[in-house]
Amino acid sequence: MSEAEARGRGEIWIEKYRPQRLSAVAGHADIVGRLESYVAQDDLPHLLFTGPAGVGKTTSAMAIAREVYGDDWRENFLELNASDERGIDVVRDRIKNFARASFGGYDYRIIFLDEADALTSDAQSALRRTMEQFANNTRFILSCNYSNQIIDPIQSRCAVFRFGPLDGDSVAEYVRRIAEEEGIEITEDGIDALVYAADGDMRKAINGLQAAATTGETVDEEAVYAITAAVRPEQIETMVTTALDGDFTAARAKLDDLLTEAGLGGGDVIDQLHRSAWSFDLDDRATVRLLERVGETDYRISQGANERLQLEALLAALALEAE
C-alpha cells in the first residue's frame, strides 16, 4: 500500500507513531542524550543531521521543537525542503519572513531544512549568509544524506550528528509495540522479515507492517515478503550457489523468479546480494569473488546498463569460475 492509499484509509502509521519526544526516539541513544541536554540548558546551536532515510532525523528535529515551544511548536518551526523546485530564492524568502518574529515571545524560531545536500555550493553559500544574517533569532537544523556534500563553512557552524541505520533490535521492538497497540498478530519470523526488509529504515519497517496488516490475517514472514521489495535471503543464496556449482541455466531461472514472480527490481537483487553475501554458506574466497562481481554489476546498472542482462552476466561469471 502506498502512503497515499494509507492516507485515504484515514491514518498512516508512520505519522501516528512518530515519536513526539526525544526520549521516545528509538536507537541513537548518544545523539538523543546530547540533544536533550541542549534543550535542558536552553542552548541550542545550529544542527546538521546526516544519515540515510527513515532513521529519525526529521522526527528528532520536530521533537526538539515540541520540547522547546510546547503547544506553540507549529508556529515556531518551519519545515522546508531544499530540493524544492522553486529554488533557493524561494527558500531564502520564506526563511526571511519566518525569521522576522517569533510566536509567543521566544528568543528564536527553528528552521528545518531537509535535503540540504540538494543545494548547489553557490546556493549553500547563500544559505550560509542567511544563517549569519538571522543568527540572533533563528536556529537552523539541516538534514542531509551525506555530510561531505555540505560546504565546510556550513559544517563548521553546526554541531554535526550522524544518524546511522537503526539496529535490528530497535526496529524489532518498535514494530512489536505498534503491532500490540493495533491489535495485530505478528509472528517472530514476521518481525525478523520486517527488520531484514527495512535494513535500518524505520519508515520502511512501519509501512511494511501496515501494508502486511491490511489483509487482517496474522503477519508472518510470507505476508511481509509478499509486500516488500525483498525476498528471503535463502532465495538469493540458492541462486548464487547454483551458479557457483556451474549450473547457469538453473541459476538464470531462479533470477527470473526474483524479477518476475517476486517483482524485485535489479537494484533490489544487488542490494540483497550485497547485504547477505557474508551470511551465505560460502568459503571466504567465493564470497570475495561474489562481492567483486556485485560491485561491478552495481556500477554498470547505476550507469544505465540493462539490469537483467547485467545480473545474468554476473551469474554467468560465477558459473564460468566453477570449472
Ligand SMILES: Nc1ncnc2c1ncn2[C@@H]1O[C@H](COP(=O)(O)OP(=O)(O)OP(=O)(O)O)[C@@H](O)[C@H]1O
Ligand atoms: N528512530 C526512530 N524511532 C522511532 N520512529 C522512527 C525513527 N526513525 C524513523 N521513525 C519512523 O519513520 C518515520 C520517518 O522518519 P523521519 O521522518 O524521522 O525520517 P528521516 O530520517 O528524516 O528521513 P528522510 O530524510 O527520508 O525524511 C517517522 O514518522 C517515524 O514513524
